[in-house]
Amino acid sequence: xxxxxxxxxxxxxxxxxxxxxxxxxxxxxxxxxxxxxxxxxxxxxxxxxxxxxxxxxxxxxxxxxxxxxxxxxxxxxxxxxxxxxxxxxxxxxxxxxxxxxxxxxxxxxxxxxxxxxxxxxxxxxxxxxxxxxxxxxxxxxxxxxxxxxxxxxxxxxxxxxxxxxxxxxxxxxxxxxxxxxxxxxxxxxxxxxxxxxxxxxxxxxxxxxxxxxxxxxxxxxxxxxxxxxxxxxxxxxxxxxxxxxxxxxxxxxxxxxxxxxxxxxxxxxxxxxxxxxxxxxxxxxxxxxxxxxxxxxxxxxxxxxxxxxxxxxxxxxxxxxxxxxxxxxxxxxxxxxxxxxxxxxxxxxxxxxxxxxxxxxxxxxxxxxxxxxxxxxxxxxxxxxxxxxxxxxxxxxxxxxxxxxxxxxxxxxxxxxxxxxxxxxxxxxxxxxxxxxxxxxxxxxxxxxxxxxxxxxxxxxxxxxxxxxxxxxxxxxxxxxxxxxxxxxxxxxxxxxxxxxxxxxxxxxxxxxxxxxxxxxxxxxxxxxxxxxxxxxxxxxxxxxxxxxxxxxxxxxxxxxxxxxxxxxxxxxxxxxxxxxxxxxxxx
Numbered sequence: 001x002x003x004x005x006x007x008x009x010x011x012x013x014x015x016x017x018x019x020x021x022x023x024x025x026x027x028x029x030x031x032x033x034x035x036x037x038x039x040x041x042x043x044x045x046x047x048x049x050x051x052x053x054x055x056x057x058x059x060x061x062x063x064x065x066x067x068x069x070x071x072x073x074x075x076x077x078x079x080x081x082x083x084x085x086x087x088x089x090x091x092x093x094x095x096x097x098x099x100x101x102x103x104x105x106x107x108x109x110x111x112x113x114x115x116x117x118x119x120x121x122x123x124x125x126x127x128x129x130x131x132x133x134x135x136x137x138x139x140x141x142x143x144x145x146x147x148x149x150x151x152x153x154x155x156x157x158x159x160x161x162x163x164x165x166x167x168x169x170x171x172x173x174x175x176x177x178x179x180x181x182x183x184x185x186x187x188x189x190x191x192x193x194x195x196x197x198x199x200x201x202x203x204x205x206x207x208x209x210x211x212x213x214x215x216x217x218x219x220x221x222x223x224x225x226x227x228x229x230x231x232x233x234x235x236x237x238x239x240x241x242x243x244x245x246x247x248x249x250x251x252x253x254x255x256x257x258x259x260x261x262x263x264x265x266x267x268x269x270x271x272x273x274x275x276x277x278x279x280x281x282x283x284x285x286x287x288x289x290x291x292x293x294x295x296x297x298x299x300x301x302x303x304x305x306x307x308x309x310x311x312x313x314x315x316x317x318x319x320x321x322x323x324x325x326x327x328x329x330x331x332x333x334x335x336x337x338x339x340x341x342x343x344x345x346x347x348x349x350x351x352x353x354x355x356x357x358x359x360x361x362x363x364x365x366x367x368x369x370x371x372x373x374x375x376x377x378x379x380x381x382x383x384x385x386x387x388x389x390x391x392x393x394x395x396x397x398x399x400x401x402x403x404x405x406x407x408x409x410x411x412x413x414x415x416x417x418x419x420x421x422x423x424x425x426x427x428x429x430x431x432x433x434x435x436x437x438x439x440x441x442x443x444x445x446x447x448x449x450x451x452x453x454x455x456x457x458x459x460x461x462x463x464x465x466x467x468x469x470x471x472x473x474x475x476x477x478x479x480x481x482x483x484x485x486x487x488x489x490x491x492x493x494x495x496x497x498x499x500x501x502x503x504x505x506x507x508x509x510x511x512x513x514x515x516x517x518x519x520x521x522x523x524x525x526x527x528x529x530x531x532x533x534x535x536x537x538x539x540x541x542x543x544x545x546x547x548x549x550x551x552x553x554x555x556x557x558x559x560x561x562x563x564x565x566x567x568x569x570x571x572x573x574x575x576x577x578x579x580x581x582x583x584x585x586x587x588x
Contacts, residue, residue, distance in 0.1 A: 008183055012175050020164045031156045039144075039152075043126035046075050047142045051128050054081075054140065059132040060089055068092065080141035081130075089138065185214040189221045201229035252344035255330075256298065258337050260284050272346050274317050285340075294325055294342070301327045301340055311347065322351040356527070371403035427470040427556055429581050434474070434506060435465045438499055441478050445486065452491050456482075460499040467506055468581040473553045478508070480546040481573050485512035488571070508575040516567035525563065526551045558582055 050071055054063045060081055072079045072092035081090040127141045188205040195203035204225060205218045246253060252269030256262055262280055270277060273290075280288040289295050297308045308327045313320050324345040330338040378396040387393050442458045449456035478497070485495045493513040500507045517525060526547050554561045557577055565571040 008179055009175065012179070013172060016168060016171050016175070020168055024160050024164050028157060028160055031160070035152050035156065039124070040126060043077070043124070043142050043144065044128075046077065047126050047128045047140055050079065050142070051130055051140055054130055055132065060130060060138045063090075065090055075142075076144070078141075078143035080143065081138060082141070083138040084136050086139075182214055185218050189217050192221050192225060196225055196228060201225055201232050252342075252346075254280075254285075254289075254342035254344075255339065256285050256342065257339040260286070260302070262288050263339075269344060272316070272323075272344060273314075294344075297325060297327045298340055298342065301329055305329050305331075305337070321346060321348045323347065371407040374403045375400050375407075427473060427581075429468055430471060431466055431468055432471045433464055434467050434508075435460055435463055435499060437471060437475055438478060438497060438508070441475060441482065442497060445479070445482050448483070449486050449495060452486065452489070452493075454486055454489055454492070455494045456486070457494065457496045458498075459496060462499075462501055465499065465501055465506060467577060467579045469557050469577065470553075473556070474577075477550050477553050477575070478510070480550050481510040484546060485510055485514065485571070488512065489514035504579060506577050506579060508577075509572055511570065511572040513570040516569055516571055517563070517565040518567055519565075522563055522565065 050068070053067070053071075054060060057063045060083065063081070068079050068081075068090060069092055079090065079092040080088060082088050123143050125141055125143050127139050129136055130138050130140055185205070192203045192205045202225075205221050246264075247267045249266065250268055252272045253264070253266045254262060254269055255264035261282060261284055263282075265277055265280055269275075275290075285298050286295055289298070291312070291314050293310070293312050293314070297310060301308055307329060310325050312323050312325050314323055315321075324347045326343040326345075328341045328343065330341055332338045378400050382393065382396055438458060438460070442456060446456055482495065482497065489495055489512045495510070495512045498507075498509045498511070551561060554575060554577075558581070559575060559577040561576075562574045563571065564574070
């Protein structure tokens, strides 16, 4: 593409050449006319001098031919003398032929200038009358060839050419500076505008201090570029935020256009349904979505333009999961239909929690119902007359007391568990000797183990082991685990409490030779009211909340609890704690 500056320079040069050419022709013609007038004035003056000489010398006959020849040489012009009839009396060029054509031209008008072409030359004549004693005696003709005039014309044109050439060069140089001053900002602004059109908003043109139109143009272009760059940055930031929001929203999103083709899916949708984006993008929804229920919801919103919401059970990766599925119409300006937004929430965990809550309520109701029913039944029996039998009365009151104690323990454990699960629960963190606490616990439970002839043994590689924690809650954990171990270990079995210092951590384990736990039941043993052997647990006075309480206390200490078990062999609970407590003194 030809530069704007070049095109402007060419146009200006052509204009200048045209103007100078017309000016040269006009000046040349003016100079030519001026020189021709000057030439004839010269001939007139010279002819007047020769006429005066001839008249003073005595007329045509008396005039010296020699002197006339000298005049002809000095003037560089031809001299012709004729009488009044036109007969040649003298000719400085030697020809004595009668100048008929000159005489005819002279008598036909009053002009004293005559132009003739003869012998291939242009000849200019000037004539004047010669008088003697007041009477016309003859005529004087002065002639000059055009060679001298041509030379003069040539010099004039050369002078004009050189002068106009210098003027052209000077004007072109000045034009170059002017064009460079005004065209360069325009070219730069045009180039920047092209870069802006291509999306390069960092392009800038140079700015000057001039306050004319070119300066304002450069300033305006740069201001526009800066504004566009800021808009692009703002748009990119908003786009990044929107992309981050869409990708990390936690729910599955699918954007379906007005034709039914899928334009966008987010990471949540791909992870929830375990699909690849290549399998679904730019495809119609009825081919890309593998679930009939979801396709029917999208189809219904296309027909009714009303949002839909359902809870569906969908098979994903050989598992059945619960999803909250919503379809929303996308309506643009002027109520233009844009498409459908499909939103999928995985509510499987919520359903599990809801089921746990239902199970908890059912278990609490059942656990409360059993002792209450037993107490009520025996109380009614006593009221019906059994009080008269002292032995039956004692037995019934003993059973009522036992069931009341069980009911009390159940309520205490429920309150304890509720307290542990509260956000405001805090541990009483102190520095204490864990080894001494474990030794005290073993002494307390030795009698309970001895009733079943169970060998309760304590092992430790140190007698003093300091740690930070809530000594009361940790005592509660170890007692619960040991009581469970004694309850589920048959007569003559063994329970071993072990403490080991591993450096930064402390490991405590409770191992028994009891009935063991099936592998399928291990993930559920920390659930509320879950019992491995329900009959034995209820007979032993357990509430089914002990292990749930243990897990909450261990996690509140930022510790870990693991279980190893083999049916018929025994079970081992392994606890790990940091010696130095980290974090806020509460469970959260």
